[in-house]
Amino acid sequence: xxxxxxxxxxxxxxxxxxxxxxxxxxxxxxxxxxxxxxxxxxxxxxxxxxxxxxxxxxxxxxxxxxxxxxxxxxxxxxxxxxxxxxxxxxxxxxxxxxxxxxxxxxxxxxxxxxxxxxxxxxxxxxxxxxxxxxxxxxxxxxxxxxxxxxxxxxxxxxxxxxxxxxxxxxxxxxxxxxxxxxxxxxxxxxxxxxxxxxxxxxxxxxxxxxxxxxxxxxxxxxxxxxxxxxxxxxxxx
Amino acid sequence: xxxxxxxxxxxxxxxxxxxxxxxxxxxxxxxxxxxxxxxxxxxxxxxxxxxxxxxxxxxxxxxxxxxxxxxxxxxxxxxxxxxxxxxxxxxxxxxxxxxxxxxxxxxxxxxxxxxxxxxxxxxxxxxxxxxxxxxxxxxxxxxxxxxxxxxxxxxxxxxxxxxxxxxxxxxxxxxxxxxxxxxxxxxxxxxxxxxxxxxxxxxxxxxxxxxxxxxxxxxxxxxxxxxx
Numbered sequence: 001x002x003x004x005x006x007x008x009x010x011x012x013x014x015x016x017x018x019x020x021x022x023x024x025x026x027x028x029x030x031x032x033x034x035x036x037x038x039x040x041x042x043x044x045x046x047x048x049x050x051x052x053x054x055x056x057x058x059x060x061x062x063x064x065x066x067x068x069x070x071x072x073x074x075x076x077x078x079x080x081x082x083x084x085x086x087x088x089x090x091x092x093x094x095x096x097x098x099x100x101x102x103x104x105x106x107x108x109x110x111x112x113x114x115x116x117x118x119x120x121x122x123x124x125x126x127x128x129x130x131x132x133x134x135x136x137x138x139x140x141x142x143x144x145x146x147x148x149x150x151x152x153x154x155x156x157x158x159x160x161x162x163x164x165x166x167x168x169x170x171x172x173x174x175x176x177x178x179x180x181x182x183x184x185x186x187x188x189x190x191x192x193x194x195x196x197x198x199x200x201x202x203x204x205x206x207x208x209x210x211x212x213x214x215x216x217x218x219x220x221x222x223x224x225x226x227x228x229x230x231x232x233x234x235x236x237x
Numbered sequence: 238x239x240x241x242x243x244x245x246x247x248x249x250x251x252x253x254x255x256x257x258x259x260x261x262x263x264x265x266x267x268x269x270x271x272x273x274x275x276x277x278x279x280x281x282x283x284x285x286x287x288x289x290x291x292x293x294x295x296x297x298x299x300x301x302x303x304x305x306x307x308x309x310x311x312x313x314x315x316x317x318x319x320x321x322x323x324x325x326x327x328x329x330x331x332x333x334x335x336x337x338x339x340x341x342x343x344x345x346x347x348x349x350x351x352x353x354x355x356x357x358x359x360x361x362x363x364x365x366x367x368x369x370x371x372x373x374x375x376x377x378x379x380x381x382x383x384x385x386x387x388x389x390x391x392x393x394x395x396x397x398x399x400x401x402x403x404x405x406x407x408x409x410x411x412x413x414x415x416x417x418x419x420x421x422x423x424x425x426x427x428x429x430x431x432x433x434x435x436x437x438x439x440x441x442x443x444x445x446x447x448x449x450x451x452x453x454x455x456x457x458x459x460x461x462x463x464x465x
Contacts, residue, residue, distance in 0.1 A: 197273075197335065202271065202272075202454065202456065202457065203454065204452040205453075212435070212436050212437060214437070
């Protein structure tokens, strides 16, 4: 994969430099004509919720990082409670529907963004999934769930304003010691399923110690509303 | 809608064709994606462009009020009957619990002008909150269409968040002894619900709702329309 990737890149550069003289020879190989490169960019729109390093997966229809209304997988729990995307990415790469994946370079602070580029050969179905934790919460995350990008033409973009989900794997106690982000520096992943409702749903928001939950470690700045992020998928070629 | 079609027809030089009839068969799936809010029996209706179950920024009629405050859709059903809509009443067969979903039977709008989809159901426990979709234009192309919908406030009842003001066919985990969050609605028109406040005192405080269970953010439900 990385070998093909580097070849495609250098060919593209040669074409760009060669201009019209070489144009007829560019993009004529089978690999070239079927390769697609996508850039996936995630912008953090929250007030004070850093996003954990993004997990980005391109896949065919059949894989899903989660299903609304059902219990979260352990890899999703690990990401949503602690911000660690390694398990989710490795599980995705083992799926028969897997196409490509990457991790973001690091946490995305409020107002900042991060992006990854993924190259794949074309497939019957091409979906994108993105997952990232709101780290000043117990188990909240935002993302995109298996959205089709197959129809996206070269040079075009799709934009998603993304809501916040509650993984349903940890009680939203907001208590000191339970939140891994800078607001607390507490625990990340814990295998116990302490939420009363062990199912993924839309998040009802954090309450905070300034809005009625006196033992919350969070303050009003950590409250959020939907959408939490803007995710832009651009087909580069 | 009619103007658009006329324009297209004119472009094609087929001015003689005047029919506005669409052939549509579809199902509507509704997923409750809240943490702890139940939905009362839904009214799902495909109807013409002159019909609406509710309109934001207008005053709720008594039928919408009855739905939003008490979960009764019979008034709305009667209101729109003259327009001969294509409806599914109470597809979930009762309350739609948080995390649950329901799908209507096949809705057939062949030979009708019922090209717009609306749905409503009361949210429990709230005073007069409802999940609503107003006149979504039903696509003519076969496929699966997915979108999310929001919580509205009917504007007909003060959001005091007290158990005495909220129907409770089952135990929603509400408390008692609240003094009342609000005594009136500052916006008495239909509007996007501001959300419930709740508190963490089950035998006192301002609200009888629990701020860890009964809050939500929009959107609160997902609708999936599968058109054959």
